[in-house]
Amino acid sequence: MNARSRLSTVWLTVVGASVLLFLCLPVLIVAPMSFSSAQSLEFPPPSLSLRWYENLLGNPIWIDAGKNSLMLATLSSSAAIVLGTLAAYVLVRGNFPGRHLLEANFMAPMIVPSIITAVALYIFFARIGLLGSFTGLVLGHTILAVPYVVLIMQAAIRSFDIRIEQVAATLGASQRQILTMVVLPNLAPSAAAAWIFTFVMSFDEVVVTLFISGTTTTIPKRMFSELMLQVNPTITAVATLLIAFNLVALAGLLLLTRRRGFPGGMG
Amino acid sequence: MTRVSFSQVSKSFGAVKAVSDLSLTVCSGEFTTILGPSGSGKTTMLSLIAGISQPNTGRIVLGDRDITFVPAAKRNIGLVFQSYALFPHMSIFDNIAFPLRVRSLSAAEIRSRVEDALRMVRLSGLEARRPHQLSGGQQQRVALARAVVFKPDILLLDEPLAALDRKLREEVRSEIRALQRALGITTIMVTHDQEEALSLSDRVVLLSGGRVEQIGTPFEIYHQPRTRFAAGFLGLANFIEGRLDPAGAIVGSEGRFPCASAGERTGVVCGLLRPEDITASPEKGFVRGTVRDVVFLGEIARYGVELDTGRMMTVHVGGAVGRFTEGQPVWLSWDPERIWILPHEGGAVH
Numbered sequence: 001m002n003a004r005s006r007l008s009t010v011w012l013t014v015v016g017a018s019v020l021l022f023l024c025l026p027v028l029i030v031a032p033m034s035f036s037s038a039q040s041l042e043f044p045p046p047s048l049s050l051r052w053y054e055n056l057l058g059n060p061i062w063i064d065a066g067k068n069s070l071m072l073a074t075l076s077s078s079a080a081i082v083l084g085t086l087a088a089y090v091l092v093r094g095n096f097p098g099r100h101l102l103e104a105n106f107m108a109p110m111i112v113p114s115i116i117t118a119v120a121l122y123i124f125f126a127r128i129g130l131l132g133s134f135t136g137l138v139l140g141h142t143i144l145a146v147p148y149v150v151l152i153m154q155a156a157i158r159s160f161d162i163r164i165e166q167v168a169a170t171l172g173a174s175q176r177q178i179l180t181m182v183v184l185p186n187l188a189p190s191a192a193a194a195w196i197f198t199f200v201m202s203f204d205e206v207v208v209t210l211f212i213s214g215t216t217t218t219i220p221k222r223m224f225s226e227l228m229l230q231v232n233p234t235i236t237a238v239a240t241l242l243i244a245f246n247l248v249a250l251a252g253l254l255l256l257t258r259r260r261g262f263p264g265g266m267g
Numbered sequence: 268m269t270r271v272s273f274s275q276v277s278k279s280f281g282a283v284k285a286v287s288d289l290s291l292t293v294c295s296g297e298f299t300t301i302l303g304p305s306g307s308g309k310t311t312m313l314s315l316i317a318g319i320s321q322p323n324t325g326r327i328v329l330g331d332r333d334i335t336f337v338p339a340a341k342r343n344i345g346l347v348f349q350s351y352a353l354f355p356h357m358s359i360f361d362n363i364a365f366p367l368r369v370r371s372l373s374a375a376e377i378r379s380r381v382e383d384a385l386r387m388v389r390l391s392g393l394e395a396r397r398p399h400q401l402s403g404g405q406q407q408r409v410a411l412a413r414a415v416v417f418k419p420d421i422l423l424l425d426e427p428l429a430a431l432d433r434k435l436r437e438e439v440r441s442e443i444r445a446l447q448r449a450l451g452i453t454t455i456m457v458t459h460d461q462e463e464a465l466s467l468s469d470r471v472v473l474l475s476g477g478r479v480e481q482i483g484t485p486f487e488i489y490h491q492p493r494t495r496f497a498a499g500f501l502g503l504a505n506f507i508e509g510r511l512d513p514a515g516a517i518v519g520s521e522g523r524f525p526c527a528s529a530g531e532r533t534g535v536v537c538g539l540l541r542p543e544d545i546t547a548s549p550e551k552g553f554v555r556g557t558v559r560d561v562v563f564l565g566e567i568a569r570y571g572v573e574l575d576t577g578r579m580m581t582v583h584v585g586g587a588v589g590r591f592t593e594g595q596p597v598w599l600s601w602d603p604e605r606i607w608i609l610p611h612e613g614g615a616v617h
Contacts, residue, residue, distance in 0.1 A: 172343075
């Protein structure tokens with residue numbers, strides 16, 4: 001019995017470690033390659049150098065794409081937080097006919113393939129003259145981000161005791177005061193987590209962006225077109241920076257969700 | 268001034284009638300307990316008074332205001348939930364100050380009233396703490412302070428002691444009573460705990476299936492219940508059914524049980540005899556039986572006695588008086604005055 005359970009523990013460890021290694025493989029290859037001195041993609045790198053980072057940071061096209069990506073992710077995830085949180089509150093606490101239909105509608109962009117969303121947005125934005133505009137791009141990313149915010153915030157609101165809101169009402173607070181003084185402060189950690197999550201999503205998004213961004217360049221879009229033209233190790237430097245950025249964001253998420261009393265914790 | 272009255276109030280959830288056609292008046296300054304088993308509609312009544320939900324029919328009047336459809340925020344009612352429902356992100360001071368802040372009182376006024384409230388519940392010095400840093404009893408007192416600091420017309424308590432352990436429960440119980448007396452505030456408590464209801468209230472409203480079973484002082488409800496349900500819900504009861512003998516006894520297939528005159532009642536009745544009103548003795552009494560079951564409860568021992576007629580009686584014996592063991596024959600007797608004829612039972616021949 002004991003020997004068997006020890007064996008299964010060992011087996012589980014081996015399988016787990018192998019899967020983890022497999023998942024990390026791209027990172028383990030890309031990161032060293034970005035510090036390579038070679039002209040082309042070569043692994044293992046013949047010698048170490050920072051030339052691709054210099055190349056990247058010295059290139060106004062990449063800098064410009066980075067600025068656009070940051071701006072786009074900030075604006076779209078902020079808009080999604082506001083809209084998604086309000087929607088989640090109404091969906092959880094509201095009691096009206098068609099609530100489930102409305103909920104399905106909010107979830108749709110997560111289920112519908114992004115290429116469909118991209119085509120739909122392309123046609124729609126072309127009609128109203130937003131195609132190729134930065135505003136259109138922000139709107140597109142907001143639409144993609146809202147379902148995730150609704151999902152996270154619904155969980156958070158559900159786990160927040162409704163009696164606390166009811167007591168606040170009997171104490172004389174208006175509906176708006178309950179929302180601003182009681183509900184939102186308690187949802188702040190979840191909202192921050194959702195914000196980071198959608199920020200990273202927007203930063204990585206490429207399908208919808210390719211369709212509707214026009215001449216605006218974002219980092220993933222630039223990476224894509226770069227790959228089409230030539231294989232340049234600069235791209236490994238970008239990838240490494242993106243991975244580092246994602247790790248920092250993930251750490252932020254974990255820190256937020258580990259806080260005591262966090263409603264609807266994800267960790 | 269601040270009496271609460273329900274007139275023909277009904278509330279359904281889908282097909283389930285939680286409260287049906289209920290009329291009731293709670294007097295000003297009194298401590299009234301709404302007592303009932305789960306599903307009796309007591310929590311629904313509380314939420315109707317608090318304004319958390321609205322009735323389907325009927326009217327609720329607070330003082331001389333019809334509050335049936337007044338939103339919770341405009342009712343001026345203090346509410347304490349079993350789960351305390353403190354604001355987890357606020358300090359104790361901010362929790363208690365909340366009702367004053369939403370009423371836009373001046374900072375100085377808020378400070379002095381919160382300090383008074385804290386002193387009242389003996390929590391001065393804990394202003395800066397967060398709710399999770401306090402014990403259950405302390406959180407309960409914060410909830411209480413928050414519910415009275417804005418001088419509400421009535422105070423509602425939802426199972427306020429259920430989450431506390433036994434020793435703490437008694438402490439908080441007397442504190443609630445003292446607070447209610449000191450403020451003279453009309454208080455309505457909802458509970459399923461009969462001991463809580465009997466010890467705290469001026470009046471008890473016993474609910475069953477969304478209807479009022481009986482309203483009365485704790486003494487009346489315990490000693491003069493109107494129905495079997497009322498008698499059985501509060502404490503243990505021996506029900507004695509049979510025909511009333513004018514000579515002063517209830518006579519049935521289970522034996523002859525001496526009782527005092529039952530006023531107007533004749534025919535088949537149902538009498539109530541509490542276990543603590545019965546004396547068990549080896550010497551001859553009214554009925555004979557055999558001890559079948561002994562449960563030692565500390566201050567009392569509970570005996571299950573099987574009469575010669577086959578019926579079981581529950582008997583409480585206090586202290587060290589009369590020790591019996593299982594299988595021992597025993598005589599039971601009682602003061603005939605202690606048999607209470609249930610006014611709303613009997614009549615039909617079984």
